[in-house]
Amino acid sequence: MGWIILIVVVVLIVALVLWGIGAYNGLVALRNRVKNGWAQIDVQLKQRADLIPNLVETVKGYAGHESQVLTQVTAARAGVVAAAQSGDVARRMQSENELSRALFNLQATAEAYPQLQANQNFMDLQGQLKELESKIAYARQFYNDVVLKYNTRIETVPTNIVAGMGHFEQAQYFQVDEAAREAPQVKF
Incomplete structure (x- = not known):
């Protein structure tokens, strides 16, 4: 007996240890998927940042007196580059939201110039930007989906015990800030 x-x-101890190892490995895999998701966003954002100077120069040729809008885009892009170099994800997200608002203003400004709308270079750049924005939106959705799974796993019983012992921290969602939700007012 x-x-x-x-x-x-x-047998119970072995099962508990095996479960702990599996839970830990699952959390590590999800954390790595979160990092991968952010890396995918980063690639798209870098491509967008590289495209912006060409877009600004093209618009500047037709709408040079709209210097405030062009300055906003240039400053927002500089903020994105600085935030990317800092490695601070929250700062990077905020900078990207500011850049999105500035680009929206730039596109709204460009609509007031029919000759610019007919410029093939501008149309190509705008098409590339539109395509990149779609890719960024998809990458953000993928990233946020993975963050949801990861954060849920960290918070739920019993894996929250392993998460606490392994010092797993919640990941941040890539959210649009309140100012970016409002349509900017463009005045001429």
Whole structure:
């Protein structure tokens, strides 16, 4: 009878250890997917940042007196570059939201110039930007979906015990700030 109890206890301990290893490995895999999701967003954002100087120069040729809008875009892009170099994800997200608002203003400004709308270079750049914005939106959705799974796993019982012992921290969602939700007012 004593051997049976000992065997049951050993089996339970082994099962508990195996479950702990599986839970830890699952959390590591999700954390790595979160990092990968952010890296995918980063690639798209870098491409957008590289496209912006060409877009600004093209618009500047037709709408040079709209210097405030062009300055906003240039400053927002500089903020994105600085935030990317800092490695601070929250700062990067905020900078990207500011850049999105500035680009929206730039596109609204460009609509007032029919000759610019007919410029093939501008149309190509605008098409590339539109395509990149779609890719960024998809990458953000993927990233936020993975963050949801990861954060849920960290918070739910019983993996929250392993998450606490392994020092797993919640990931931040890539959210649009309140100012970006409002349509900017463009006045001429």
